[in-house]
Amino acid sequence: MGSERNQERRTETFSELNQFRDAIIQSANVWINTLDEEGNVTLWNRAAEEISGYPAADVVGDDNIWARLYPDDEYRREILCYVGEILQGEKAVEAFETTITTRDGSERIISWNSHAIVNAEDELQGSVAVGRDVTERRERERQLRRQNERLNEFSNIVSHDLRNPLTIAQGYLELARTECDSDHLEDVDIALTRIDQIVNQTLALARHGRTIDKKESTDLAQLAEHCWETVDTARGKLEVDDLPRTNADPRALCHLFENLFRNTIEHGGDDVSVRVGSCEDGFYVEDDGVGLSADLAEEIFEPVASGGGETAGLGLAIVKRIVEAHGWQIRATESTSGGARFEIVGIDPTE
Structure with a gap:
């Protein structure tokens, strides 16, 4: 039973x-x-x-x-x-x-x-x-490939169709300097140099809107100090605190630091003090310059056209593209000294 x-x-x-x-x-x-x-x-x-x-x-x-x-x-x-x-x-x-x-x-x-x-x-x-x-995923991948192809075409046009006449103009400028002495030639040199900068920034913006290269363990503190030396920082001062190592594309991060440093010099003055340090889930770059207004904090990363002799608003747009390409986030706020502070968060520290 x-x-x-x-x-x-x-x-x-x-x-x-x-x-x-x-x-x-x-x-x-x-x-x-x-x-x-x-x-x-x-x-x-x-x-x-x-x-x-x-x-x-x-x-x-x-x-x-x-x-x-x-x-x-x-x-x-x-x-x-x-x-x-x-x-x-x-x-x-x-x-x-x-x-x-x-x-x-x-x-x-x-x-x-x-x-x-x-x-x-x-x-x-x-x-x-x-x-x-996976239909939607494959469609997104197809659209991304098509976008990358368009960006490649755009980069080629910028590189070829703008650089060639720019090089010719710079050559004629040097010839003109040997034949005459005029203050106007210096203005021409400044304008051509500015065009060259815009071309370089536009190419960088297009490139970092696509992909990043192979990631490797990167010493952020060492990289920040190196990038400071490559930028015309006038009488500015840099202080670098302990920073984490992280897997990243070091070449892309060089562009990130260089553009942030140039931004502080351009807007904070020749004797600005810059500090790079750790924050929760990432790191920051801040200065003691004039700071940011609340309305600009949301728009500052959008690419804008250059006006007159002012720097084209591409540097911070490039920074944002690099940050997003790594899967991180960036936000602009006010530093402890009243200047500008850029926080890059979402990074994964490595040994």
């Missing part, structure tokens, strides 16, 4: 486990389906219904679903051959993508992970496939 009760309990427990398993499968936000050894569908969860548009009642026990999902005969044969290799155990766990045609005629890209199902005797019982709809 006791053995019968134990058997009943085991049967009830097994039934409960099956119900629990089915509930998990049906509530999953990924497409899950199973096939028997003949390739017929034996399970089709709710996510599979929602993505494909075909209800389980029309799919389970039928192998005609593949002709609906893959109406192109050649494409369907290629996929079924691949799935067949998985069913025969010729492939263990495989990740691949296919483009299905849903019930309403739209196309979706599905990323699959599939493997064979075997019993305790190592006999094939079918296969299971888990699919994720």
Whole structure:
């Protein structure tokens, strides 16, 4: 009698486990389906219904679903051959993508992970496939590639179509200086130098709007001190506190520090004091200059056109692109001395 009760309990427990398993499968936000050894569908969860548009009642026990999902005969044969290799155990766990045609005629890209199902005797019982709809992700990647291509074209135009006539103008300027002495030539030199700066900044803005190079463990304190030496800092002073190391593109970070330092000199004066230090989740660059108004703090990173002899507002736009390319964030605020403070946060310190 006791053995019968134990058997009943085991049967009830097994039934409960099956119900629990089915509930998990049906509530999953990924497409899950199973096939028997003949390739017929034996399970089709709710996510599979929602993505494909075909209800389980029309799919389970039928192998005609593949002709609906893959109406192109050649494409369907290629996929079924691949799935067949998985069913025969010729492939263990495989990740691949296919483009299905849903019930309403739209196309979706599905990323699959599939493997064979075997019993305790190592006999094939079918296969299971888990699919994720990656259509939007692939579209974003395609748009990003297209944007990068446009940026490359833009960079090439700037580099070629502006630099060539600029070089010619600079050459003629040097010839003019040998033939005459005029204060106007100095003004021309200043204007051409400014054009060269704008070209360099525009190219940097385009480049850092795309990608960064290979990351490596970078000493931020050492890099900041090096960049200070490469910038015309007049009588400015730099103080560098302890800074964390982080994985970053050091060449891009050089552009970041250089542009922040130039910004402090341009707006804080020749004798500005600059401090680079650690803050929660990152580091900061601050000065004791004139500071930022509240309304400018939100707009300061947007690229603006140059006016008259003023520096074009590209330096801080480049800084923001570099920060975002690393997956960090930047914010502008007021320093403890009333100047400007730029905080770069979201970095991951390394040893």
